[in-house]
Amino acid sequence: MTRRVVLAGAGGYGRSYLREIAELERAGLVELAGVCEIAELDEEARRLIGNRPVAADLPALLAATRPDLGVVATPIHTHAELAAAVLDAGAHLMLEKPPGPLLSSWHALRKAVADRGLACQIGFQSLGSAAVTRLAAAVRDGELGSVRGIGVSGAWSRTDEYYRRAPWAGRRVLDGHPVVDGALTNPFAHAVATALAVDGSTGVDDVVSCEVELWRCRDIEADDTSCLRLRTARGTTVVVAVTLCAERESEPVLVVHGSRGRAELVYTEDLLTMDGHTRRYERVSPLRNLLAHLDDPSVGLQSDVDSTGGFMRVLEAVRTAPEPSRVPDAYLRREGERVVLPGVEALVTQAAERLATFRELR
Ligand SMILES: NC(=O)c1ccc[n+]([C@@H]2O[C@H](COP(=O)([O-])OP(=O)(O)OC[C@H]3O[C@@H](n4cnc5c(N)ncnc54)[C@H](O)[C@@H]3O)[C@@H](O)[C@H]2O)c1
Helix, strand or coil, X not given: CXXXXXXXXXXXXXHHHHHHHHHHHHCCCEEEEEEECCCCCCHHHHHHHCCCCEECCHHHHHHHHCCXXXXXXXXXXXXXXXXXXXXXXXXXXXXXXCCCCCHHHHHHHHHHHHHHCCCEEECCXXXXXXXXXXXXXXXXCCCCCCEEEEEEEEEEECEHHHHHCCCCCCCCEECCEECCCCCCCCCXXXXXXXXXXXXXXXXXXXXXXXXXXXXXXXCCCCCCXXXXXXXXXXXXXXXXXXXXXXXXXXXEEEEEEECCCEEEEECCCCEEEECCEEEECCECCHHHHHHHHHHCCCCCCCCECHHHHHHHHHHHHHHHCCCCEECCHHHCEEECCEEECCCHHHHHHHHHHHCCCHHHHC
16 A cells, blocks of 8 residues: 655655655655655755655645655654644654653653554664564573673764754753753664663663763763663663764674673664674664554554653653763863764773673773
8 A cells, every 4th residue: 555655854864764765655655745844955855855845834734735644853852743743634653763852742642642543653773673573582581591681882973063963963952942862862762772672671661760870071961971770670770881972983782691691782783693693684664664564553563652661761861860971171082073082982881791880880
């Protein structure tokens, strides 16, 4: 069946949706009905959109085009309003992560989805990886023995341009609206969501305690170097230790520490190492999975709104935590467009190995 789709946000990450929709159109699975965008379109966007309507007002565009599905890939602080507009128009929803900037807005979203009987997928694309499904099954079935903990380390580097690209970048609040654009809640949001999925603890009541340690190396409002330690209802300790100020970047690694073995997952590359064997798995994109679910409800959603509740507990803990502490300049180095915290790669790795916070490792 061909579904009519409206996309909100055609630049930034929204461009990947515009390209995917073009690909799905060629496969006959969707038809682009219109695009909501507030910025000027570049040449690629104009070519992909063709003669379809483009508007800055999403409710008006939805009323004019009556799509089956709305994709929202706009900044975090716009999610609640634009997601509600899609659902109010009676369309299914594909919403980029995080689902919203507040736990209360997530509860409202969850209720709106349930009340209307519509489908809502959240764009945690790592959860569409068969590597995650395989590892979660191994944890659930005790293949690794009892799980002492799950640690994730991430060391990426962002340039000045990353923070210049949009007014909300690196902000905790913008014009009075919560944004929560920190390392744990945006660039490494998948690290948190994947660890919870591997533990089978994605629900809002599955996270029973949550400590966050937020640091910033840059002169931004939000955190760029952070450590989270939470405990899940099944008794697992999860540590996520990440930085956006690495000297040497590498892909994030999720480690499951089991009494009978250890597993390592590189969730950005679908690579899973268990029993010393490394295998690359397939993945299905969140939009394709949503379309498959709409065609056949027995196909489960990879990341429905309910199963982002545990993640939202973490986001709320970050949002309400004290302001990030500034790392003193003496520890930092500037390299062109980058701010570097030498030695941070070893620190995040240690935190994930020992399930410890940065302060405990000092
Ligand atoms: N899944 C992933 O791997 C991934 C990666 C990057 C970003 N994201 C998510 O994608 C979303 C967008 O992030 P970004 O970094 O691309 O943001 P951005 O600010 O760089 O760009 C978003 C696009 O939305 C447009 N836009 C802004 N406000 C709008 C509005 N009210 N109506 C219509 N269009 C509007 C902007 O003009 C821009 O084209 C965020 O939720 C972010 O967390 C996800």
